[in-house]
Amino acid sequence: MKSLRKTLPLLCVISILCVGQFVTPTRAAALESPMLDGLGKEVADVAEKSRPAVVQIYSTSVTKQKISDPFDQLEEMFPQMGPQLRRNKNQSQPQERELYHQGLGSGFIVESDGIILTNNHVVAGASELKVVLDNGKEYPAKVKGTDPESEVAVIQIDAKNLPTLELGDSDKLRVGNFAIAIGSPQGLSQTVTFGIISALNRSEVGIVDFANFIQVEASINQGNSGGPLLDTRGRVIGINTAIISTTGGSQGLGLAIPINQAQNIYKQLLKDGKVTRGYMGITMQPLTPELADNLGAKNKSGALVGDVVAPSPAAGVLETYDIITGINGIPVKDSKDVMNRIATMAPGSKVKLTVIRQEKEKEVEVKLGARPSKEERLAAKNSGGKPILSPEAKEENPDLGLGFKVEALTPEKAKRYGVDDGKGVVVTSVDENSEAYRRGLRSGMVIDQINQQSVKTVKDAADIIKSSGKKSIMLRVTDGRGSSLLGIPKGKE
Incomplete structure (x- = not known):
């Protein structure tokens, strides 16, 4: 028993040393990962190269608030003095006060002469815009054009030879690709976050009419709006626009406008100050399994025509109950896909639609008109x-x-x-x-x-x-x- 007691401490020391010999190399190996080191370097290189072209946008908007007239309160308190109070009220001037609202967002330079892409809600209603570059220089900015239906806006500052970001190809994105967001969340300028693209073609999120959003897991917060979403080569693949959150902060559900959609809009805004979209004059809805079964279109994808506006480009060509399955020979996924693709086409252009009508497939041609303004559509609706x-x-x-x-x-x-x-x-x-x-x-x-x-x-x-x-x-x-x-x-x- 005594010999065992003497032996136990020695065994413990040996055991600890043995464990140490096995644990230490394992821990060291876990900390050494060439793949992660390489990825970390890529992200750092992209951030360093891209940040000079990312800007902060400060907006000031003014609203007027009417100040309640004290004579109204006095008349309620002393009704017997009503006539005298009303005379005094008529002689007094209506009083208003101006309320100033400050906003903050992000943007990125796409042309060296000061053309900047951002979100519509970053600049909407602003009476004054100020842009702050990465080097701290400040410039007043003017709006070149906005498009509330896609949440894209273009502004410009009076500067030359500015660094720019290269625009990528968002159509080539895949779920799981890495993405890098740069912006000014909560006013913290040039913040870089990193994550993966967790979904594509998010459309039913109730933000805008025309956008199939990229869903990204990289942290996005208030102030990131309008900033770039980049791939691992530093090319812009999207414009960070919104978050889905129950708390108001980032929960890993960021949404970005694909740059391919934004690029066409940005060019129109720069040229005309507005966006003109193709229009057929139909209402569409999802093709549910029940509707597909009833119409004899099982296992089909497409957009169901719910109504045809008269007069409109589609009147006399399309009919209620038609199922649109293709545009110019390319299959369509759903009604949102049809709307987005028609919207990118110029008014006056002719489009060939593949439709299923009374369980038979046929092709029809529609000459597109110009999409009415939101106000005109709401009034008609x-x-x-x-x-x-x-x-x-x-x-x-x-x-x-x-x-x-x-x-x-x-x-x-x-x-x-x-x-x-x-x-x-x-x-x-x-x-x-x-x-x-x-x-x-x-x-x-x-x-x-x-x-x-x-x-x-x-x-x-x-x-x-x-x-x-x-x-x-x-x-x-x-x-x-x-x-x-x-x-x-x-x-x-």
Whole structure:
């Protein structure tokens, strides 16, 4: 026992030394990685080369706020003095005060004579712009053009021989590629962050009409907007634009406008100060499995035509229920893809569309017009007003077996809903737990077609639904802002 006690300390020392002999080389090997060292050097080289062409943009905007008139408060307190107070009020001058708002963003120089690319929201509404270069020099800037629909803006400073960034090719990007962001998050100028491209073609994020965003894992925060997203060779692949966050800070979900999309817009803004886009005059919507099944277009991708504006370039060429599957021989993914590609084409150009109509494929040609302004489109979209269901309706109102009820469309209701008399039935209620509700059907909508058959009465609607042998029902609905198609599966209530 004594000998064992004497031996134990020695064994412990030997064990520790042995462990040390095994652990030390392993730790040293983990710290030595030629691949990571090489990548780190690449990132550092790109940052060093690119930062001189990245700028800070300070914006100042002014709003006027009316100051409440003290005579109004006195008149409330002393109504018996009203006449005298009103005379004094009429003699006083309306008072306003100016409120100054400061903003900060980023941008990057693309032409050596001071042309800078940035985001629209960085410069929108600014009464004064100041650009600060990497070397600390400050310049006033003027706006050359903005495009709110794509979030791209071009500004210029009065300077020559400035460093510029090379524009890359965002169409060649792949998920997993490395990306480098440079900007001024929270005012911290020339901040460099690094990550991977985590997704491409992000479109349904509710930021702008025209952009299939690059989703990037590199940290992006407020102040990064307008700065460049670079590849590992220092070429611009995107314009950092927004973050998706529940906290307001970076959560690894940054969005950048692909530079190939921005480049065409930037050239138009520089030349004309505005962007002119191609326009067909149709409303489109996703081709859901239910709609594809109903239209005999299983396993197809494309954009479903929900309505055709009259008059418009597409009137008489395209029809409701057409499925656009290709543009000039190139397949399309969805309605967003169609809209973006048509928007890049010049008004007056002719485009060949591959469509599926009544389960047969055919080609049609549309001569594009110029896309109306956002204000013009909103005015047209809202001209009919939003339907308000008549609370005093007492007509037949059966449940059609799909979680919603309808009633006849009288001339009075047709006028109220902005639709033609005798064309359709009005949805009076929709079960919130039904597939119809989940697909977007709401009370107040007018159904004028079911499975491409006209509906004039409640009986028409019930008969078409009952006789349908398809797995889903297709409704054409109008809500005062236009028509759309809804596919509702049967037997899932």
